[in-house]
Amino acid sequence: MSSRSRLGLALAMLCGAGAAVHAQDLPPLQLAGYGSVAVYRGDDAVVGVAPGTRNPRHSLNGEWRADGDSVLGLQLRWPASDTLEAVWQLQASDELVRNFRPSTQWLYLGWQFSPSWRLRLGRQPLPLLLASENAKVGYAHTAVRPMPTVYSLNGAYPTDALTLSWTAPAWGGNLLLDLATGRNTLTLTRGRIDVKSSHMAALRWQREHLALRLGVADFRFNIEDSGLARELDALSQPGSVCGNCAAKLSDRAPARDIQGALLTLALVWTPGPYEFTGEFTRRGGNSVFSPEASGWYVQLARRQGDWTPYGAVGETRFHERALGLQARPGTPPAVQNSLDLLDRSLQSPFDRRILLAGLRWDFAEGMALKLQAERWSALRDRSTPRGGDISLAPGQNWDGRVQLLSASLDFVF
Numbered sequence: 001m002s003s004r005s006r007l008g009l010a011l012a013m014l015c016g017a018g019a020a021v022h023a024q025d026l027p028p029l030q031l032a033g034y035g036s037v038a039v040y041r042g043d044d045a046v047v048g049v050a051p052g053t054r055n056p057r058h059s060l061n062g063e064w065r066a067d068g069d070s071v072l073g074l075q076l077r078w079p080a081s082d083t084l085e086a087v088w089q090l091q092a093s094d095e096l097v098r099n100f101r102p103s104t105q106w107l108y109l110g111w112q113f114s115p116s117w118r119l120r121l122g123r124q125p126l127p128l129l130l131a132s133e134n135a136k137v138g139y140a141h142t143a144v145r146p147m148p149t150v151y152s153l154n155g156a157y158p159t160d161a162l163t164l165s166w167t168a169p170a171w172g173g174n175l176l177l178d179l180a181t182g183r184n185t186l187t188l189t190r191g192r193i194d195v196k197s198s199h200m201a202a203l204r205w206q207r208e209h210l211a212l213r214l215g216v217a218d219f220r221f222n223i224e225d226s227g228l229a230r231e232l233d234a235l236s237q238p239g240s241v242c243g244n245c246a247a248k249l250s251d252r253a254p255a256r257d258i259q260g261a262l263l264t265l266a267l268v269w270t271p272g273p274y275e276f277t278g279e280f281t282r283r284g285g286n287s288v289f290s291p292e293a294s295g296w297y298v299q300l301a302r303r304q305g306d307w308t309p310y311g312a313v314g315e316t317r318f319h320e321r322a323l324g325l326q327a328r329p330g331t332p333p334a335v336q337n338s339l340d341l342l343d344r345s346l347q348s349p350f351d352r353r354i355l356l357a358g359l360r361w362d363f364a365e366g367m368a369l370k371l372q373a374e375r376w377s378a379l380r381d382r383s384t385p386r387g388g389d390i391s392l393a394p395g396q397n398w399d400g401r402v403q404l405l406s407a408s409l410d411f412v413f
Contacts, residue, residue, distance in 0.1 A: 031074070041405045041406075089105045091103060108120045129151065159198060181198065183197055191223065193222070215264035242325055297354070301360075352377060356374040
């Protein structure tokens with residue numbers, strides 16, 4: 001039996017036992033849900049663009065697509081007692097490998113064992129960023145989606161984890177501390193990432209119209225990709241065309257026991273009809289496969305009745321140094337050119353700026369319609385092949401700009 005199956009059985013047994021004791025006093029099983037019906041369009045004939053790094057398809061040359069942000073989620077909540085609950089959330093969205101097949105986002109047992117302390121055990125996103133726990137709930141966000149300049153550096157992926165939360169009044173407001181530890185597996189188009197350990201702490205303080213947040217995390221993972229392992233091993237063998245790859249790749253590009261850390265800061269200020277949001281994150285690591293990077297954004301919105309116009313700007317910067325891969329003496333110049341391209345790719349020179357403007361219309365209870373235009377600009381490199389939310393094939397000449405137009409109908413129930 002898999003660990004997830006064992007977890008599901010344990011939750012069912014615990015909740016069943018609680019329900020047997022309190023069956024006459026408890027509310028029935030609670031069902032809730034969320035969804036988005038969305039389309040998007042990239043305007044460039046050279047690069048494809050997608051709303052997220054885990055969308056398998058891209059829009060190219062003005063093609064409208066309806067995958068991307070479209071999602072449907074259902075959540076069951078079973079209150080086993082006044083202090084014990086079980087939650088199961090399924091989500092179907094456009095994901096690598098899975099496409100729109102439903103996957104479990106939440107499957108946990110929650111225990112409020114005192115007025116100030118709460119424990120969650122099971123599958124859950126770790127609450128590190130503002131939108132970590134509701135990244136795909138479009139209705140919860142002013143914009144169509146969380147800002148990629150920050151959220152592309154640290155995705156909100158379900159983790160088998162233990163989360164301990166504490167809350168108390170402090171400095172005229174409310175203070176909340178989240179501590180979590182867990183592990184997960186992330187499937188890729190080729191291979192997977194096994195996160196062996198992930199630990200985080202997030203401190204939040206809120207008072208009336210102001211909320212501040214500080215988060216830190218560290219993680220350790222392996223990349224399980226036989227093709228990548230063969231390629232790196234071939235370059236590191238004695239007699240290969242690369243003279244220093246054995247030393248450089250073992251030092252800067254390990255694919256196993258990769259260690260990294262994250263720092264996050266956030267602010268939300270809501271004076272009157274305005275809402276100002278800002279987030280910053282910094283990532284470090286011991287491998288180019290978890291490249292050093294930083295990202296930030298600021299967003300301003302103004303609520304006018306049912307209408308909310310908004311705008312945002314943000315940047316992502318990568319900070320990896322060149323590896324300095326060198327061809328062996330006497331090899332053709334094409335070999336050094338290939339190593340130079342590999343060196344650039346391993347540096348992730350994909351710095352970018354995003355400018356966006358949009359309009360949200362809350363036309364009915366639990367429903368919102370959004371229209372959003374974005375301009376993405378490359379700040380450093382315009383030729384190195386890349387994947388993720390921007391797809392650039394080898395040998396293409398790109399001017400470094402692409403525009404993304406999105407429309408979304410978001411709902412909750």
